[in-house]
Amino acid sequence: MTQSFRPGFHALLPAAGVGARMGVAHPKQYLEIAGRPMLWHAIRVFDSHPEITGVHVVLSADDAWWAEYDWSTFTRLRVHRCGGASRAESVRNGLRALAGEVTADDWMLVHDAARPCLTRTLLDRLMRELEHDPVGGILAAPVADTLKRADAGGRILETVARERLWGAQTPQMFRHGLLLQALEHVGTAVTDEASAVEALGLAPKLVESDLGNLKVTWPRDLEVATWLLGRAPAQP
Numbered sequence: 001m002t003q004s005f006r007p008g009f010h011a012l013l014p015a016a017g018v019g020a021r022m023g024v025a026h027p028k029q030y031l032e033i034a035g036r037p038m039l040w041h042a043i044r045v046f047d048s049h050p051e052i053t054g055v056h057v058v059l060s061a062d063d064a065w066w067a068e069y070d071w072s073t074f075t076r077l078r079v080h081r082c083g084g085a086s087r088a089e090s091v092r093n094g095l096r097a098l099a100g101e102v103t104a105d106d107w108m109l110v111h112d113a114a115r116p117c118l119t120r121t122l123l124d125r126l127m128r129e130l131e132h133d134p135v136g137g138i139l140a141a142p143v144a145d146t147l148k149r150a151d152a153g154g155r156i157l158e159t160v161a162r163e164r165l166w167g168a169q170t171p172q173m174f175r176h177g178l179l180l181q182a183l184e185h186v187g188t189a190v191t192d193e194a195s196a197v198e199a200l201g202l203a204p205k206l207v208e209s210d211l212g213n214l215k216v217t218w219p220r221d222l223e224v225a226t227w228l229l230g231r232a233p234a235q236p
Helices: 038-047 087-098 120-130 176-186 193-198 219-231
Strands: 009-014 052-058 077-080 107-110 137-142 147-150 156-160 166-175 205-208
Touching: 009 038, 009 087, 038 052, 038 120, 038 219, 052 087, 077 087, 087 107, 087 176, 087 193, 107 120, 107 176, 120 137, 120 166, 120 205, 137 193, 166 176, 166 193, 176 193
Parallel strands: 009 052, 009 107, 052 077, 137 205
Antiparallel strands: 107 166, 137 166, 147 156
């Protein structure tokens, strides 16, 4: 009996950005948490997962910081110096670089380099809920706060109903062929992979996450991420 084909899982981390809102002199993915760059923590959960075949980091061609750190603990890590001017361009370029070594049906888990607190529990939930999904989907958290829309002067213009609103997170998990098609179709102006897939008329699935999977955007976020990583159980 012929064994059925099972698509593989690959992580892709675009890390060519500069993180201007952090107000630091070097890219925020290299800010240190517990003696390691933030990007190291973002990679770890994928490299230690038994079902992840490869972990691919997309850097800018002139990145001078990567070589300053020790990445030797990782066994599935590969670096691609094909980063673009935007996140979407970096992801698209990374997908192009992998086109000859993955199948169109292989899953790509695109993850922010500035989300160092992703847990194995959330990663397992995403993979199990989407493994047989025809479209793919994303980790996301239901919006809990009351939302206000501001006018140009910083005053409340209106209150926005929060029912059925979700905050998009990563990883965002789509098949290689579909995601590359979507990004080639819409260009690089989209802010996440799900938006590109939506532009093809498809509806990605929302997989419930939590606020612990935060994205480090502002200086205070680094303190929160440090606290979360300090209290988390050790990854296998």
